[in-house]
Amino acid sequence: xxxxxxxxxxxxxxxxxxxxxxxxxxxxxxxxxxxxxxxxxxxxxxxxxxxxxxxxxxxxxxxxxxxxxxxxxxxxxxxxxxxxxxxxxxxxxxxxxxxxxxxxxxxxxxxxxxxxxxxxxxxxxxxxxxxxxxxxxxxxxxxxxxxxxxxxxxxxxxxxxxxxxxxxxxxxxxxxxxxxxxxxxxxxxxxxxxxxxxxxxxxxxxxxxxxxxxxxxxxxxxxxxxxxxxxxxxxxxxxxxxx
Amino acid sequence: xxxxxxxxxxxxxxxxxxxxxxxxxxxxxxxxxxxxxxxxxxxxxxxxxxxxxxxxxxxxxxxxxxxxxxxxxxxxxxxxxxxxxxxxxxxxxxxxxxxxxxxxxxxxxxxxxxxxxxxxxxxxxxxxxxxxxxxxxxxxxxxxxxxxxxxxxxxxxxxxxxxxxxxxxxxxxxxxxxxxxxxxxxxxxxxxxxxxxxxxxxxxxxxxxxxxxxxxxxxxxxxxxxxxxxxxxxxxxxxxxxx
DNA sequence: CACTAAGTTTGAACGGCGTTCTGATTTAGG
DNA sequence: CCTAAATCAGAACGCCGTTCAAACTTAGTG
Numbered sequence: 001x002x003x004x005x006x007x008x009x010x011x012x013x014x015x016x017x018x019x020x021x022x023x024x025x026x027x028x029x030x031x032x033x034x035x036x037x038x039x040x041x042x043x044x045x046x047x048x049x050x051x052x053x054x055x056x057x058x059x060x061x062x063x064x065x066x067x068x069x070x071x072x073x074x075x076x077x078x079x080x081x082x083x084x085x086x087x088x089x090x091x092x093x094x095x096x097x098x099x100x101x102x103x104x105x106x107x108x109x110x111x112x113x114x115x116x117x118x119x120x121x122x123x124x125x126x127x128x129x130x131x132x133x134x135x136x137x138x139x140x141x142x143x144x145x146x147x148x149x150x151x152x153x154x155x156x157x158x159x160x161x162x163x164x165x166x167x168x169x170x171x172x173x174x175x176x177x178x179x180x181x182x183x184x185x186x187x188x189x190x191x192x193x194x195x196x197x198x199x200x201x202x203x204x205x206x207x208x209x210x211x212x213x214x215x216x217x218x219x220x221x222x223x224x225x226x227x228x229x230x231x232x233x234x235x236x237x238x239x240x241x242x243x
Numbered sequence: 244x245x246x247x248x249x250x251x252x253x254x255x256x257x258x259x260x261x262x263x264x265x266x267x268x269x270x271x272x273x274x275x276x277x278x279x280x281x282x283x284x285x286x287x288x289x290x291x292x293x294x295x296x297x298x299x300x301x302x303x304x305x306x307x308x309x310x311x312x313x314x315x316x317x318x319x320x321x322x323x324x325x326x327x328x329x330x331x332x333x334x335x336x337x338x339x340x341x342x343x344x345x346x347x348x349x350x351x352x353x354x355x356x357x358x359x360x361x362x363x364x365x366x367x368x369x370x371x372x373x374x375x376x377x378x379x380x381x382x383x384x385x386x387x388x389x390x391x392x393x394x395x396x397x398x399x400x401x402x403x404x405x406x407x408x409x410x411x412x413x414x415x416x417x418x419x420x421x422x423x424x425x426x427x428x429x430x431x432x433x434x435x436x437x438x439x440x441x442x443x444x445x446x447x448x449x450x451x452x453x454x455x456x457x458x459x460x461x462x463x464x465x466x467x468x469x470x471x472x473x474x475x476x477x478x479x480x481x482x483x484x485x486x
Numbered sequence: 487c488a489c490t491a492a493g494t495t496t497g498a499a500c501g502g503c504g505t506t507c508t509g510a511t512t513t514a515g516g
Numbered sequence: 517c518c519t520a521a522a523t524c525a526g527a528a529c530g531c532c533g534t535t536c537a538a539a540c541t542t543a544g545t546g
Contacts, residue, residue: 004493004542029360032532045534046495054533108356111444116359116532117272124449134450151467155460161453186451187438187461194437195430201354206367207377208429210404217398218430224394225468247514247522275503286525288505297504359503 012050014040019061023105028115031058058109058118059125065106066129069099074136085143086228092140093192093219097212100196107200111193134166134185135173141185142174147227148184157183191222255293257283262304266348271358274301301352301361302368308349309372312342317379328386329471335383336435336462340455343439350443354436377409377428378416384428385417390470391427400426434465 018039022030033054034044051057076095080087100107109115110126124130141148157179159167170182195218198204199211208214261282265273276297277287294300319338323330343350352358353369367373384391400422402410413425438461441447442454451457 002543008493027360028356033534034532043496044532045497045536048534049494111440111446113271113351113356113444117270120445124445127449130446130449152464154463154467155456157456157460161456162451163449166450183451183457183460186447186457187464190438190441190457190461191434192437193441194435195433197354197440198433198436201356202363202367203354203373204429206370206373206406207409208405208426213398213400213404214426214429214433217400217426218433220397221395221430221468224397225464245514251522276505277503287503288507288526289524291505292523 008050011040015047015050015057016061016064019057020065023061023109024103027105028108031115033057055118055121058115059121062109062120062125063129065103066110066126066133069096069103069106069110070129070132070136072099074132077136077140082143085140085147086223086226089140089144089188089223089226089228090219092136093215093222096192097196097199097215100200104200107196111197112201131166131169133189135169137189138170138174138177138182138185141181141188142177144226144228145177145181145184148225149178149180151225151227152184153178153180155180155183188222191218251293254283258290258293258300259304259307262300263308266304266352267346270348271351274358276300298361298364301358302364305352305363305368306372308346309353309369309376312339312346312349312353313372313375313379315342317375320379320383325386328383328390329466329469332383332387332431332466332469332471333462335379336458336465339435340439340442340458343443347443350439354440355444374409374412376432378412380432381413381417381420381425381428384424384431385420387469387471388420388424388427391468392421392423394468394470395427396421396423398423398426431465434461 015036018036019031022032022035022039032044033047037044037047047057051060073092073095076091077088080091082088145152159171159179161179162170162182166182167179170177174181195204195211195215199215204211204214258279261279262274265275265278265282275287276290280287280290290300294303316335316338319334320331323334325331388395402414402422404422405413405425409425410422413420417424438447438454438458442458447454447457
């Protein structure tokens with residue numbers, strides 16, 4: 001719209017940018033409205049014109065960060081040929097870890113206790129991003145399902161096990177997918193998340209000096225357990241010598 | 244020693260008890276030295292006679308909680324016959340999850356960002372407990388290794404991949420264990436940790452209504468991928484009908 | 487143009503926090 | 517008994533999120 005709205009958008013963006021800067025430089029404690037205002041030459045209370053409360057600002061940050069994570073992960077996945085299922089799973093998993101290591105504060109913001117006394121709104125701070133993550137993993141699980149169903153269908157899952165919103169969305173995108181495959185997608189999520197969060201929170205560094213190798217082995221084991229041959233997990237750039 | 248020391252120990256215990264109470268009742272934000280003092284009829288600064296700083300108190304709490312977690316997990320594991328490897332793994336995994344759900348604040352304290360601006364001391368807040376956890380998992384991995392090595396030894400691990408302290412401790416307890424088995428133990432840790440932390444932090448609840456089933460399926464898949472038949476994973480109390 | 491209504495900003499204020507410091511009080515040991 | 521150490525209260529400092537009244541700036545209307 002007019003100049004007013006432009007200034008407002010610019011100031012909002014500056015607040016978020018400085019918040020992210022403080023977050024990555026000084027950790028979660030450095031994120032304070034007063035400090036942001038100080039750096040902008042504003043009083044701390046002025047920020048309340050742009051965000052209803054500190055938690056609202058944090059929620060917005062989580063949304064932005066979660067979205068950027070998914071952009072990056074989906075890009076990495078799409079750099080691998082669609083028929084190379086193992087390669088796409090590997091790319092997804094590696095992208096999540098690399099992003100988490102590059103943006104540990106962002107990872108904590110999304111998956112941990114974000115910051116002192118922050119309370120997420122009902123439905124989570126970033127429902128669309130979370131759905132995108134879930135859907136992306138489901139897509140991988142769906143592609144692997146023909147190979148994996150022989151070994152992965154031991155426990156019986158029903159659609160009623162999942163939230164209605166998720167179930168409907170998935171059935172819309174993947175009409176013939178059984179609920180067990182959705183469970184597989186969530187378990188894949190957990191499997192990637194486990195080692196990454198242990199590493200980000202420093203519980204792995206005291207035990208092993210090479211978390212990357214550990215994580216890679218875990219991804220390979222995941223691929224193998226899905227019935228996808230390890231030889232399918234080509235490194236990016238490698239020609240398809242053997243199938 | 245004398246009466247003085249007894250009073251001191253008692254007051255110290257009361258501080259920790261109230262801190263835990265506030266933690267579980269009001270979340271991490273409710274943990275404050277002033278609030279603890281208020282409830283004890285003491286001034287907030289008086290606590291500095293018992294703990295050098297707030298972080299020292301938190302470190303002590305983490306130590307206590309982590310130790311109690313391991314006590315419980317080890318008890319659950321030892322309730323299963325030593326030769327029932329799959330059952331012991333299952334018991335371990337289930338015990339961790341049940342403990343985490345019963346003590347979510349404790350779980351966050353150990354594995355997440357504990358509380359506003361807490362900084363863990365060098366070497367981690369609870370090194371002995373962490374070592375116990377690692378060793379317990381290694382014991383499980385070692386027991387499963389004869390069955391698992393055929394499929395789990397794909398990536399090559401060296402002893403130099405692990406921290407010297409851990410490597411020495413393990414080689415002392417399990418002289419013939421290859422480093423790949425230690426990597427397996429850490430990956431088992433990650434696998435259990437992933438779904439549990441997603442659930443504790445509320446990322447699973449919005450997707451599935453039955454995290455228990457999901458987690459159980461994950462444990463069964465883990466056991467299967469180790470080459471241990473699923474039929475080995477008896478429910479506690481079930482007679483050994485088939486092997 | 488003037489004028490009003492909305493949006494923006496400030497600065498003080500409130501209550502909370504961890505931490506430090508000064509004194510007072512209690513207690514243990516020589 | 518008396519001295520030195522331990523324990524405690526209370527004020528103080530600087531930080532925080534949030535609220536509020538008052539000043540200031542801008543946009544839109546008559």
